[in-house]
Amino acid sequence: MPEDPKLHELDARTLRGLAHPLRMRLLSALRRSGPATASRLAEKLGESSGATSYHLRQLAAYGFVEDAPEHGKGRERWWRAVHQGVRFDESLLQDTDPAVRGAANVFMHEVANWHTQELSTFIGTRHEWSEEWVGASDVSDFTLRLTPDLASELNEKVHALLNGYRAHALPEGSPGAEQVRIHHHVFPMRTD
Structure with a gap:
């Protein structure tokens, strides 16, 4: 995929700096x-x-x-996100360093938790949205039988x-x- 200057490519070092539930929530809040x-x-996140x-x-x-000093008054320190998102390299899950693999697992689980929370929040508050927005929303799932190559092709086409x-x-x-959130997941499943 072409390089997106608004995305930060995670590596072993930066992954360890991000893979913490509160840090991920803080970064997400600043981005949104x-x-x-x-x-x-x-106050927003219920933390100290x-x-x-x-x-x-x-x-x-x-x-x-x-x-973000242009927002500050006096001693207030304002912060802003540097990038609009991150790009996760799946090879981090196979890194030889167990600390990197652990951070990658924390990161992936936090992303999954965040997606679940976002979807649950929408479902619980859909009555607050206009009929037009409710009609434009979508909660779908599909099951296909694909090879890894076809799954990769599907991902590339969806991303494009x-x-x-x-x-x-x-x-x-x-x-x-x-703001519209789009969650996209492609993963294999075993059938019993």
């Missing part, structure tokens, strides 16, 4: 809602400001967040289709537009 202080993030402050500094040390919609993305504040 924009710059914030440790105190605001603590000491914990959010510490983990934000760790994220900064690994290049995931940076200061989704990337094609980036050109149509509207700026924040556009009438009728909302």
Whole structure:
């Protein structure tokens, strides 16, 4: 796939800096809602400001967040996400270092937990959305019998289709537009 400058390619070092449940939640909050202080993030995520402050500094040390001084007043320290997302290299799950494999597993499980939480939140709040948005949402699953090559081809085509919609993305504040999350999972299953 072509390199996307808005994505950060995870490697063994940066993966260890990100693979923590609170760090992943902090980074996600900054990506979705924009710059914030440790105190605001603590309130939003139900954490202590000491914990959010510490983990934000760790994220900064690994290049995931940076200061956003244009938002600060006085001693307030504002943070912003450096990239719009990360690209996970599956080879990290096979790394020779057990610490890297462990961090990769934590990362993957946190992503799965986050996807489940997002979907559950939508299902629980769908009555708050307009009929038009409810009708435009989709919770589908498909089962196909494919080879690894065909599964890879499917992934590439889905990613290309989704990337094609980036050109149509509207700026924040556009009438009728909302952030839309798309979860895409392709994995093998054994049948009994």
